[in-house]
Amino acid sequence: MSRDILKELRAGEISSLEVIDAIIEAAQDDVFNAFVSLVDPSELREQARGADRAREAGEARPLEGWPVAIKDNICTRNLTTTAGSKILEDFESPYEATAVQRLRDAGAIVVGKTNLDEFGMGSSSETSHIGPVRNPADPDRVAGGSSGGSAAALAAELALGALGSDTGGSVRQPASHCGVVGLKPTYGRVSRNGLIAYASSLDQIGPMASTVEGCARLFDAIAGHDDRDATSLAVEPAGPGCADVLSEGVDGMTVGLPEEYLGEASRLDPQVRSRVEAAIEALEEAGAETTSVSLPHTEYAVATYYLIATAEASSNLARYDGVRFGRRAEDADDLAELYKKSRAEGFGDEVKRRIILGTYVLSAGYYEAYYEKAQKVRTLIRRDFESAFEEVDALVAPVAPTPAWTLGEKRDDPLEMYLEDIFTTSANLAGIPAMSVPSGTTDQGLPVGTQLLGPALSEPVLFRLAQKIFEQCNDEASGRG
Ligand code: GLN
Secondary structure, eight states: OOTTHHHHHHHTSSOHHHHHHHHHHHHTTOTTOOEEEEOOHHHHHHHHHHHHHHHHTTOOOTTTTOEEEEETTBOOSSSOOOTTOGGGTTOOOSSOOHHHHHHHHTTOEEEEEEOOSGGGOOSSSOOSTTOOOOBTTBTTBOOOSSSHHHHHHHHTTSOSEEEEEOSSSTTHHHHHHHTOEEEEOOTTSBOOTTBOOSSTTTOOEEEEESSHHHHHHHHHHHBSOOTTOTTSOOOOOOSOOGGGSGGGOOTTOEEEEEHHHHSGGGOOOHHHHHHHHHHHHHHHHTTOEEEEEOOTTGGGHHHHHHHHHHHHHHHHGGGOSSSSSSOOOSSOSSHHHHHHHHHHHHSOHHHHHHHHHHHHHHSTTTTIIIIIHHHHHHHHHHHHHHHHHHHOSEEEEESOSSSOOBTTTTTTOHHHHHHTTTTTHHHHHHTOOEEEEEEEEOTTOOEEEEEEEOSTTOHHHHHHHHHHHHHHHOGGGTTOO
């Protein structure tokens, strides 16, 4: 399939049925292990025919006939929602996530559920109960995580749009490693109703696509208030949607370059640095002004994130007790043993590690030293961004310190894995939007993304900047849509 496919679909140059048939054929042999489950082909063809009829009748909705893939920690009807965990292996949600419902209402066709790190806890998509995702750019390497299946499905053209979830980088980092576009929206901009909770004050569903325009159209479809999520923002930004501002350019915008992310001390891989610098040049050529800024509390972001995220995870995952949800151990003599056995059998090592860590930092005597202190540092990190955004419209940064690494390389070293999140966790702690836009590849052909961050509700600004980088830094990219 060509990467202009969305344009061709809208122009009626290719039918939804042809697109779906190509996907069904390619997905039969899911060499990248991108999917946990797929919708029945006859059902997909039926929906595609419906989309073609709507287009012929001039009644096409904004995403009519777009095949989309949904991360398997987002609830859907008709397909299991496993969160990549043995404990939810057979779980069928009785309802659909609001974001998925909105995609369907806009005409999209859900093709399947994508592979991920168990409960979204990871940076490599290696810990799911069905095994690791492989990176389409190099199948011996990780796809990034935890939305690695969504990113790989897009890169392998098994879907034209996808949803991921981002608690500390899980949309942006796999997007960067697989060469696709991914947005973590402002906290509260997209409903979390139907997202399986990992760390509720950080979690956000985000759109992913092969092009900036595709990502913007998905975002426009899923964003907005939802009564079913108490943290959903009631404000509706004025003005046109993100897809309608892409051509407005960046002339006159001021973009900050955070010293802590780009300076010598950041230990950035030289190839990543050179791609991010190319993205910065692209913005300067397009008329944006750049200036150095400082985010002094950056060095505490990973520690702060892993205290808050694990604390919230330990509480959120208490519901998997073998009684109400998912896997139930056999041969338990009493209730306490049922809980213990079901959880011991159902959760993987990384999830257990986090539950233990989170329980520890919330426990009496340690709460003040760890959890409460982390909350205070979280405020300092948020204030760093607030002061930076008094001077600049947005920030440019790397997404990850290195390109995708070899499968297995960091699996047994949790700390090494956590440090991969150095540039992404701050946006979640501050609740601000951030996105990853493909910025070319390393000498070995591995994709590298550049990160754009902005103040709350600045998604239209980020999309305009992303469009410029996308056009300039990806040879075959110009004119994609
Ligand atoms: N890698 C981070 C973690 O393991 C982020 C995961 C995510 O955003 N879901 O927690």
